[in-house]
Amino acid sequence: xxxxxxxxxxxxxxxxxxxxxxxxxxxxxxxxxxxxxxxxxxxxxxxxxxxxxxxxxxxxxxxxxxxxxxxxxxxxxxxxxxxxxxxxxxxxxxxxxxxxxxxxxxxxxxxxxxxxxx
Amino acid sequence: xxxxxxxxxxxxxxxxxxxxxxxxxxxxxxxxxxxxxxxxxxxxxxxxxxxxxxxxxxxxxxxxxxxxxxxxxxxxxxxxxxxxxxxxxxxxxxxxxxxxxxxxxxxxxxxxxxxxxx
DNA sequence: ACCTTGATTAGATGTCTGCCAAAATAGGCG
DNA sequence: CGCCTATTTTGGCAGACATCTAATCAAGGT
Numbered sequence: 001x002x003x004x005x006x007x008x009x010x011x012x013x014x015x016x017x018x019x020x021x022x023x024x025x026x027x028x029x030x031x032x033x034x035x036x037x038x039x040x041x042x043x044x045x046x047x048x049x050x051x052x053x054x055x056x057x058x059x060x061x062x063x064x065x066x067x068x069x070x071x072x073x074x075x076x077x078x079x080x081x082x083x084x085x086x087x088x089x090x091x092x093x094x095x096x097x098x099x100x101x102x103x104x105x106x107x108x109x110x111x112x113x114x115x116x117x118x
Numbered sequence: 119x120x121x122x123x124x125x126x127x128x129x130x131x132x133x134x135x136x137x138x139x140x141x142x143x144x145x146x147x148x149x150x151x152x153x154x155x156x157x158x159x160x161x162x163x164x165x166x167x168x169x170x171x172x173x174x175x176x177x178x179x180x181x182x183x184x185x186x187x188x189x190x191x192x193x194x195x196x197x198x199x200x201x202x203x204x205x206x207x208x209x210x211x212x213x214x215x216x217x218x219x220x221x222x223x224x225x226x227x228x229x230x231x232x233x234x235x236x
Numbered sequence: 237a238c239c240t241t242g243a244t245t246a247g248a249t250g251t252c253t254g255c256c257a258a259a260a261t262a263g264g265c266g
Numbered sequence: 267c268g269c270c271t272a273t274t275t276t277g278g279c280a281g282a283c284a285t286c287t288a289a290t291c292a293a294g295g296t
Contacts, residue, residue, distance in 0.1 A: 011159035012216065021152040021159070029150025031223075033284080034139040037129070037146070041139070044130040053243065066285055068244055087242055087293050095225045098130065102223035105149075107213045151254080171273065184255055186274050205263050205272055238296085245290070252283070260275065266268095 004078070004097070010106045027101055030077040035060060036070045043080055044093035052088045122196070122215070128224045145219055148195040153178060154188045161198055162211035170206045 004027070007020045016024070031037055042059060043051045057067050071091060074080045078097045083090050122145070125138045134142070149155055160177060161169045175185050189209060192198045196215045201208050 011155070012162040012211065012213075014159075014163050016156050016159040018152065018156065021155040025150055025152040025155050028146050028155070032143055032147025032150040034136070034143040035284090037139040037143050038134050038136065041129040041132075041134040045132050054241095057243090062284095063286060064243065065245080065287085069284075072244080084243090084292080089243065093130065095130075098223050099225045102220050102225065105216050105220035105223065107217045107220065153254090172271095175273095180254095181256060182273070183257080183275080187254075190274080202262080202273090207273065240295085241293090243290100243292080246288085248286085248288105250283105250285090253281085255279090255281105257278095258276085260273105262273080263271090265270085 004100055008100050008103050010108070011104050012107050024101070024104060027077045027079065027097065030073050030079060031101075033070065033073075035062065035067075036074055039067070039070055040074055040079055040093060043091050044095075044098065050083075050090040050092045052090055054088065056091070122218055126218050126221050128226075129222050130225050142219075142222060145195045145197065145215065148191050148197060149219075151188065151191075153180065153185075154192055157185070157188055158192055158197055158211060161209050162213075162216065168201075168208040168210045170208055172206065174209070 004023055007016075007024050031040070038059070039056060042056060053064075053067070053071065056071070057064050060067060071080070071082070075082055075091075078094055080091045080093055083092070122141055125134075125142050149158070156177070157174060160174060171182075171185070171189065174189070175182050178185060189198065189200070193200055193209075196212055198209045198211055201210070
């Protein structure tokens with residue numbers, strides 16, 4: 001999702017316009033499911049940077065098509081990429097995408113401190 | 119949402135367990151709607167730290183009940199707090215909650231660089 | 237060619253979500 | 267108290283979503 005590039009601004013520093021919100025929301029929506037969050041985390045935290053779908057399927061009590069569906073959602077929002085090598089398909093997390101979303105939610109240090117104190 | 123406290127770990131550093139994912143997902147889901155994203159941004163970026171509902175309603179082509187509904191979702195996930203003072207209700211962003219989610223998505227600097235390069 | 241394993245797509249179904257109109261609640265004021 | 271404004275709750279509906287089964291596609295091996 002290259003069209004997120006101009007959204008790399010904390011939402012706390014100025015109001016998101018309708019357009020930016022429209023482009024960012026799908027990414028957060030993708031993260032809004034526990035299975036997808038875990039999938040992404042499994043992929044992103046895996047040594048070597050990539051994970052085979054077969055390894056992911058085993059980690060859940062869900063059918064392969066369901067996992068595949070969730071992976072597709074993550075892929076469509078640009079949070080992961082997929083590459084087939086022979087029989088297997090490997091997924092990788094897109095650090096840029098993750099970083100961008102992290103930045104959007106980031107809070108200036110002293111403001112965070114205020115929040116914690118409150 | 120105090121029970122998010124032990125989720126303050128980047129999703130990229132180790133796999134989220136089912137329990138953590140279950141607790142984090144609702145927050146991301148709340149952010150997964152463009153209207154709520156804008157509402158949160160309007161609230162979080164507002165000078166003085168708080169915004170009256172009446173000001174929020176005017177910013178959208180939506181009815182008051184719809185805005186109220188979205189604010190409720192944000193409130194239930196702990197992203198904002200509401201306080202009534204006289205006739206009006208004021209909403210504030212919870213910087214802690216925002217910061218936590220930002221941390222969960224954060225990517226170590228060099229890993230982010232790799233991602234950008236790829 | 238055929239069969240097997242890995243993965244995705246298609247179709248069906250029950251649940252959830254976003255929206256609105258109407259009704260209810262909360263405060264302030266004459 | 268009765269009225270007015272601000273906000274939330276309720277009820278209902280159309281569209282979206284998570285999940286499953288069955289079918290299909292991809293790559294390898296026999």
